[in-house]
Amino acid sequence: MNAIEATDVHVTLGGQPIVRGVDLTVPTGQVLALLGANGSGKSTLVRALLGVVPHVSGSVRLLGRPLGRDVPWRRVGYVPQRMAAGGGVPTTALEVVVSGLLDGRRLRPPRDARARALAALDALGVADLHDRRVQDLSGGQQQRVLIARALVREPSLLVLDEPTSGIDLPTQDTFVTALSSLRDAGTTVVVILHEIGPFAPLIDRAVVLRHGRVVHDGAPPPARGEHGEAGHDHTHPHADPEPPSEGPDLTLEVTR
Numbered sequence: 724m725n726a727i728e729a730t731d732v733h734v735t736l737g738g739q740p741i742v743r744g745v746d747l748t749v750p751t752g753q754v755l756a757l758l759g760a761n762g763s764g765k766s767t768l769v770r771a772l773l774g775v776v777p778h779v780s781g782s783v784r785l786l787g788r789p790l791g792r793d794v795p796w797r798r799v800g801y802v803p804q805r806m807a808a809g810g811g812v813p814t815t816a817l818e819v820v821v822s823g824l825l826d827g828r829r830l831r832p833p834r835d836a837r838a839r840a841l842a843a844l845d846a847l848g849v850a851d852l853h854d855r856r857v858q859d860l861s862g863g864q865q866q867r868v869l870i871a872r873a874l875v876r877e878p879s880l881l882v883l884d885e886p887t888s889g890i891d892l893p894t895q896d897t898f899v900t901a902l903s904s905l906r907d908a909g910t911t912v913v914v915i916l917h918e919i920g921p922f923a924p925l926i927d928r929a930v931v932l933r934h935g936r937v938v939h940d941g942a943p944p945p946a947r948g949e950h951g952e953a954g955h956d957h958t959h960p961h962a963d964p965e966p967p968s969e970g971p972d973l974t975l976e977v978t979r
């Protein structure tokens with residue numbers, strides 16, 4: 724079965740065509756990197772695949788079901804682009820992760836929620852921060868908490884939007900380790916990346932977007948692509964001289 728089947732997806736935001744006819748079939752168990760310059764439509768595409776923004780035409784199936792109520796959402800994990808994990812509400816890291824175990828039908832977390840949440844935090848190397856308020860954590864620590872929140876669901880399909888932007892190398896390595904165990908468990912992963920970097924050995928396939936269209940679909944570009952080589956300029960964080968314009972661009976790159 725395919726985890727994602729998207730056909731001719733078009734998304735328009737603010738009157739502008741942002742995703743322009745994307746076909747994307749992701750077989751179960753594949754680890755796919757979605758690459759492209761700032762503003763090429765990567766986040767918008769994954770949001771449309773998950774139904775967070777509507778697509779104006781085309782069709783999307785997730786885990787065998789048409790996008791909508793029939794999708795087994797409990798089996799889908801999503802880590803959006805960097806955002807304040809706790810907003811204005813004082814919330815501990817543990818609570819954020821436990822919230823990953825809640826869904827519409829379940830008002831109380833399962834009995835083993837605490838143990839599972841602690842294990843997820845531990846997998847990301849931040850178990851010791853479990854009773855700290857998320858808003859007091861650094862950006863990279865918050866990002867790890869959000870990834871733990873997605874992992875605790877043990878999703879069949881995990882979608883990550885730039886999970887490593889602004890986090891340091893040791894944290895990236897922790898994340899690479901967490902991702903490789905997911906891969907070994909047969910989880911389908913779609914990950915938006917700026918640089919393939921340490922993920923190279925884990926990536927089965929790379930899709931590069933430019934101006935809302937797929938311009939490459941196949942082998943991942945080299946980890947440190949040479950300038951001028953296919954894939955390089957689309958994956959480099961500073962390649963696009965145009966700053967991203969209006970929109971919910973939440974990538975506040977604190978450490979860059």
Ligand SMILES: Nc1ncnc2c1ncn2[C@@H]1O[C@H](COP(=O)(O)OP(=O)(O)OP(=O)(O)O)[C@@H](O)[C@H]1O
Pocket residue numbers: 736737739741759760761762763764765766767768967968969970971972974
């Ligand atoms: N709600 C919105 N209204 C209007 N335009 C939007 C909206 N959201 C995004 N856009 C625009 O859509 C384009 C694609 O944005 P998107 O965030 O999908 O790109 P991206 O490839 O993920 O970029 P980045 O690498 O910077 O995260 C950008 O030009 C952005 O300004």
